Amino acid sequence: MSSTLGVLSDAERLFIVHGVQDDLRSDGRACEDYRHVEVETDVVSNTSGSARLRLGNTDILVGVKAEMGEPDPGRPKEGKLEFFVDCSANASPEFEGRGGEELAIEVSNALQRIFSSKSTLDLTALCIIPAGQCWVLFVDVLVLECGGNLFDAVSLAVKAALFSTRLPTVIVTADDEGQQEIELSDDPYDVKRLDVDNVPLIVTLSKV
Amino acid sequence: MAAPRVCVPGERLFSTADCEAGPGTYVHHGYIYSCLAGYMHKRKQDGKELPIIEVIRQKEDAVPRKDSIVTAKVTSVSGRMCKCAITCVERTTLREPFRGLIRKEDVRATEKDRVEMYKCFRPGDIVLARVVSFLDKKVQVSLLTGFLDAACQLSLGDANCYLLSTAENELGVVLALSEAGAQMVPVSWCDMQCPKTGSKESRKVAKVQLQQE
Amino acid sequence: MPGDSRRVPGPQDSRSPHWYGKQPPQHQETGTRQDGRADHDLRPVYLHAGVVSQATGSAYIELGQTKVIAAVYGPREIARREEFTMKGRLCCELKFATFSCRRRRQHMQDNQEKDVSLIVLQALEPAVCLVSGGFLLITKQGMCVADLVQIYLSLIRSVLVYGHVLLDRFPKSQVDVYITVLQDDGSALAAAITCAAAGLADAGVMMYDVVTGCSVRQCGDRQLLDPSGSEESSQEGEGVEDHGMVTVGLLPSLNQVSALVLDGHLPQTTAVQLVSLVSALVLDGHLQQQTAVQAVKTCIGGCQGIYPILKDCLVKSTRRKVPAVDPTLIRTSIDGQNGRT
Numbered sequence: 001m002s003s004t005l006g007v008l009s010d011a012e013r014l015f016i017v018h019g020v021q022d023d024l025r026s027d028g029r030a031c032e033d034y035r036h037v038e039v040e041t042d043v044v045s046n047t048s049g050s051a052r053l054r055l056g057n058t059d060i061l062v063g064v065k066a067e068m069g070e071p072d073p074g075r076p077k078e079g080k081l082e083f084f085v086d087c088s089a090n091a092s093p094e095f096e097g098r099g100g101e102e103l104a105i106e107v108s109n110a111l112q113r114i115f116s117s118k119s120t121l122d123l124t125a126l127c128i129i130p131a132g133q134c135w136v137l138f139v140d141v142l143v144l145e146c147g148g149n150l151f152d153a154v155s156l157a158v159k160a161a162l163f164s165t166r167l168p169t170v171i172v173t174a175d176d177e178g179q180q181e182i183e184l185s186d187d188p189y190d191v192k193r194l195d196v197d198n199v200p201l202i203v204t205l206s207k208v
Numbered sequence: 209m210a211a212p213r214v215c216v217p218g219e220r221l222f223s224t225a226d227c228e229a230g231p232g233t234y235v236h237h238g239y240i241y242s243c244l245a246g247y248m249h250k251r252k253q254d255g256k257e258l259p260i261i262e263v264i265r266q267k268e269d270a271v272p273r274k275d276s277i278v279t280a281k282v283t284s285v286s287g288r289m290c291k292c293a294i295t296c297v298e299r300t301t302l303r304e305p306f307r308g309l310i311r312k313e314d315v316r317a318t319e320k321d322r323v324e325m326y327k328c329f330r331p332g333d334i335v336l337a338r339v340v341s342f343l344d345k346k347v348q349v350s351l352l353t354g355f356l357d358a359a360c361q362l363s364l365g366d367a368n369c370y371l372l373s374t375a376e377n378e379l380g381v382v383l384a385l386s387e388a389g390a391q392m393v394p395v396s397w398c399d400m401q402c403p404k405t406g407s408k409e410s411r412k413v414a415k416v417q418l419q420q421e
Numbered sequence: 422m423p424g425d426s427r428r429v430p431g432p433q434d435s436r437s438p439h440w441y442g443k444q445p446p447q448h449q450e451t452g453t454r455q456d457g458r459a460d461h462d463l464r465p466v467y468l469h470a471g472v473v474s475q476a477t478g479s480a481y482i483e484l485g486q487t488k489v490i491a492a493v494y495g496p497r498e499i500a501r502r503e504e505f506t507m508k509g510r511l512c513c514e515l516k517f518a519t520f521s522c523r524r525r526r527q528h529m530q531d532n533q534e535k536d537v538s539l540i541v542l543q544a545l546e547p548a549v550c551l552v553s554g555g556f557l558l559i560t561k562q563g564m565c566v567a568d569l570v571q572i573y574l575s576l577i578r579s580v581l582v583y584g585h586v587l588l589d590r591f592p593k594s595q596v597d598v599y600i601t602v603l604q605d606d607g608s609a610l611a612a613a614i615t616c617a618a619a620g621l622a623d624a625g626v627m628m629y630d631v632v633t634g635c636s637v638r639q640c641g642d643r644q645l646l647d648p649s650g651s652e653e654s655s656q657e658g659e660g661v662e663d664h665g666m667v668t669v670g671l672l673p674s675l676n677q678v679s680a681l682v683l684d685g686h687l688p689q690t691t692a693v694q695l696v697s698l699v700s701a702l703v704l705d706g707h708l709q710q711q712t713a714v715q716a717v718k719t720c721i722g723g724c725q726g727i728y729p730i731l732k733d734c735l736v737k738s739t740r741r742k743v744p745a746v747d748p749t750l751i752r753t754s755i756d757g758q759n760g761r762t
Contacts, residue, residue, distance in 0.1 A: 073436060105532065105535050105536075106536075106539060108532070109532055109533075109535070109536040109539075112532070113536075211745065212745050214735075214736045214739045214740060216622060216631060216731075216732050216735045216736065217548075217622050217627070217628040217629065217630055217631050218548075218628065218629060218630025218631055218672065218673065218674035218675065219674065219732070220674060232627070234550070234629065236629075236675070241629070241630075241674065243550060243627040243628060243629070244622075244625060244627055244628075245622040245623065245625070245735045245736075245738075245739045246625075246739060246743065247739075247743070247745055265625045265739070265743055270496075271496050271590075271591040271592070271593075271594050303477065303494075303497070304494075304497045304498065305498075306497075306498050306594075307498065370593070
């Protein structure tokens with residue numbers, strides 16, 4: 001297939017269309033079949049949570065870094081979630097330089113939109129001191145290889161990474177002057193996990 | 209005569225059984241729809257039964273097409289090529305100029321290798337040129353569908369510029385200023401003379417024919 | 422938007438005084454809305470084409486207090502070398518003016534504006550004839566449906582082209598649409614879509630149809646067509662089952678939907694009815710499946726309501742701008758203008 005050129009001849013196009021009509025795609029799958037998925041969590045040591053996902057030829061690496069910051073003034077009892085997607089140049093030759101920027105923005109906007117709903121992730125669990133300090137989770141997605149179906153793979157990887165995120169338990173004490181002091185617990189196993197049951201997944205359909 | 213009807217894009221005009229679709233319209237499910245916001249005209253065609261419907265809006269989106277004559281202003285001249293800014297396409301003036309390129313081998317039809325660019329064009333000259341056609345026998349055309357795009361690229365130039373050619377008698381420099389600043393008068397196909405100083409300068413001059421209107 | 426290095430940025434920790442004030446009162450439960458409209462009434466629309474003299478085409482729309490202006494330039498040279506294409510290209514850039522929303526916006530385009538620009542581009546692209554000698558069918562087909570508890574629909578486009586294209590309408594060129602929202606009082610996206618389509622038609626770009634946009638806000642079981650700013654941002658109903666906002670971009674004559682933005686979430690997995698209606702779908706919020714479908718139908722009705730206004734505006738601007746000419750005197754170019762299948 002001349003898929004590298006991105007141009008299909010008429011015969012190839014007809015072949016694909018006829019195949020789809022018979023519920024058969026060019027790699028042998030049925031119309032509603034996924035490719036083989038491999039997920040691995042805790043792959044990067046410096047992060048609070050990470051995941052690597054392979055969906056066919058698509059390879060995504062997600063790292064979650066948790067930092068403490070100030071909450072949004074309009075939502076003082078909630079933490080924050082920031083997404084950043086990087087379509088790196090080694091994923092596809094089209095992503096060289098600023099080529100991958102548009103796609104990266106599209107994916108990160110999509111993620112932003114999913115997580116803006118209150119029912120996806122309970123952000124109140126990320127609150128430390130209301131209107132004072134909260135956890136800010138920086139979710140960074142790195143596209144190592146782009147082999148199609150980027151949105152699905154990214155959402156799966158983000159869910160896995162959030163699942164593996166471990167936030168150290170925070171103890172808030174009030175000291176003598178009434179100021180609130182934050183202490184992290186010493187025990188490395190005393191961690192808080194996030195409830196990712198309601199984190200949505202993206203499924204892509206393409207009509208031929 | 210009644211004022212012609214104005215139609216908007218997507219307006220259903222007639223069915224294909226009653227009329228033929230002309231410029232500015234498209235056919236969908238047996239009906240003719242308008243493509244533009246313009247005036248609708250229906251006229252009889254010679255030799256055909258059905259009248260033809262066209263939607264006309266005076267301003268056409270002017271883009272240099274293959275084999276169209278363009279007017280360009282030379283911006284820079286080098287040994288191998290000369291860059292210009294295309295200002296008009298046929299009779300339409302463009303709002304914003306496109307970039308064009310005249311290669312050394314496209315300046316003349318004869319003696320292509322002995323061309324000296326600086327003796328044909330100078331920056332500031334107004335030039336009539338033709339956008340190179342891809343069916344030109346000089347350009348190798350591969351007819352495999354996969355390479356059709358590449359062939360088109362050769363004809364319309366590269367990502368930056370349109371490829372122009374002045375290899376005809378009627379094409380070349382039409383207006384040029386001499387070193388003294390006066391508009392020069394053409395003397396022959398390769399010379400222009402300044403009326404102030406009388407000195408001759410070399411250019412590839414266009415033989416402009418007066419057109420009967 | 423180019424960065425402005427000469428501008429002195431304001432203090433980083435400045436905050437809008439609205440955070441410290443009381444929340445504005447919610448709208449009443451009873452029949453009428455805050456501005457006295459019924460649930461399915463549109464706000465008065467003012468649409469005028471040909472407002473920017475320097476542009477190839479332009480339009481200005483007022484949907485109640487929401488004011489949007491669009492200018493279309495082109496076809497002109499593609500600015501960046503990497504984006505060489507033998508087909509024409511459509512570019513859309515939307516910007517909220519810094520003073521347009523309740524909270525001051527940055528002068529550079531932020532992510533939300535880039536996102537909205539993309540949505541408007543995807544709403545306009547199916548309508549514009551980019552290739553000649555062929556006919557673009559329902560150009561965007563593709564949606565993402567999540568099959569877990571929350572459904573998140575994101576979009577992937579694929580273009581269906583009939584016939585073989587040798588001639589191209591404006592090769593190596595692009596048409597730029599610049600949209601500025603001057604005042605945002607609800608339904609800015611819908612207004613932007615309608616305005617951009619009017620601008621494109623005013624510029625003389627060949628289109629299959631003009632796109633009209635309309636939005637609906639779902640509050641509980643009330644559907645408010647063309648929500649105003651306060652209705653759009655009201656927090657009410659967030660704990661309740663159904664709340665969200667739907668924006669639809671419709672091609673009225675061809676009766677095709679070119680953009681559908683749903684801020685809601687469907688608790689049920691079947692989105693089959695929506696799949697048959699939509700081309701681009703973005704979802705987050707809370708909306709039952711039936712109510713979502715109903716909301717989309719209401720939006721489509723609203724779009725059909727805006728279409729006569731758009732048509733009237735374009736007719737007036739054409740009469741004003743383009744003098745009626747005798748067709749025999751015009752030499753129309755031969756290639757590619759007849760878009761026959």
